[in-house]
Amino acid sequence: MSDVKKSVLEQVEKNLVKLTLQVEAAEFEAALHQAYLKNRDKLNVPGFRKGKVPRQMIEAQFGKEFFYDDALDFCFSPVYEAALDEHNIDPVSRADVISYEGGKEGATIVVQVWTRPQIEVSDYKGLKYTNRDNKATDDEVMAALEQQRQRNVRITSVSDRPAKNGDTVVIDFEGFMDGVAFDGGKAEGHEITLGSGSFIGNFEEQIEGKNIDEAFEVHVSFPEEYHAEHLAGKPAMFKVTLHDIKEKELPEVDDMFAQEVSEFDTLDEYKTDIGAKIEERKTEQNKAEIEDELANGLAERVTDDIPEAMIEQEVRRLINQFAEMISRQGMNLENYMRMTGQTAESVKQMYQEPAEKNVKGRLAIEAIVRQENITITQEELDAEVDRLAEMYQMSKEKFLEAIGDDGLKSVEADAKGMKAMEMIKEHAIGEDRQEEKDEE
Secondary structure: OOOOOEEEEEEEEOOEEEEEEEEOHHHHHHHHHHHHHHHHHHOOOOOOOOOOOOHHHHHHHHOHHHHHHHHHHHHHHHHHHHHHHHHOOOEOOOOEEEEEEEEOOEEEEEEEEEEOOOOOOOOOOOOEEEOOOOOOOHHHHHHHHHHHHHHOOEEEEOOOOOOOOOOEEEEEEEEEEOOEEEEEEEEEEEEEEOOOOOOOOOOOOOOOOOOOOOEEEEEEEOOOOOOOOOOOOOEEEEEEEEEEEEEEEOOOOOHHHHHHHOOOOOHHHHHHHHHHHHHHHHHHHHHHHHHHHHHHHHHHOOOOOOOHHHHHHHHHHHHHHHHHHHHOOOOOHHHHHHHHOOOHHHHHHHHHHHHHHHHHHHHHHHHHHHHOOOOOOHHHHHHHHHHHHHHOOOOHHHHHHHHHHHHHHHHHHHHHHHHHHHHHHHOOEEEOOHHHHHHO
16 A cells, blocks of 8 residues: 555544545556546447547547546545544544545545544443342243243144144135135145134134034135235135144143253252343343443433434444344334334434434443553453354454454454443442332
């Protein structure tokens, strides 16, 4: 990367700077040539084969500035990055090009960019937070046991009674409309759980009370909004034969159950282990919630103006995070907005306040790291790298290769931030929930 011949910094307003960048003649000429090579195969000039038109002919026909826009793409990054280093600028937005001129002497590019605020935070010792109970309740332990019980349900066939709600039945059926079978209305060996609402109308209710090998008719009407238009809103009769009735058999919660689903010999030991795991999970969850609460308290102490670019970037991050979460549930953001009556603008607005709190909280932590001169040792940095590499299931070497030097600096900054948060928690004051006091 070539050095910048000249760059001039001008403070436009707080956190907004203007940079005047000078691209040397040789660098600008090289960028123009790259732009020519990029575009020559796309141009048709009479008398020349495609891709064989000399650059001088193109510039003569279309003007000297024809390649300037693409040349900017090739020459901008080196001079801009060098200027950021030269003036020790930490940008929080993309550079906005406000003027650009070129010629034989090179090019002059003027940009504006928002920079990271250097704020000061006071009164950050003695922040208050709500105490949270980490203990596992009897109800929580029993709920976990019930979940395990449901996961170990046994399905058994029964032949000594008719079908009832909750049973899974195996049926053959064929549908008729006005005495004529219709397409898609026939199946053999089909399983259906009675009461699940899988079939239209009260189809499932009409199976209840029927016995194995019994043949019978079911009468229903298709919904008005049914996807098959030729069936929508119309009555139908199904001929049904019941072949099998299966019921769920939940295991007894006793010592034998504990032995089957865990490494413990007794139910009491298993319940103790469940309680310990619940408390471990609640401890981690409560720790995160307390840190969020303290971060919000720090954010309230940030009175400086924050560049809107930082807030917008955080809004986009939160929206992308939400979109990824609902995608795991089989829904995309567009469908979510359509179902909830939201718009892209209303979703952005929904995340505006939390995004501002997040940004202010992070800036406050950065300020405290500076103010308290918080550092980390090489051993602490290595330990954090090891933790992250394990989390991403990578070797330490592969992880460091993947994140590069910039990523390692980010890991170091995050580690300092975590150390700052630990210091803030040490000096914070826990308070009981007011509603709990009122109940007492």
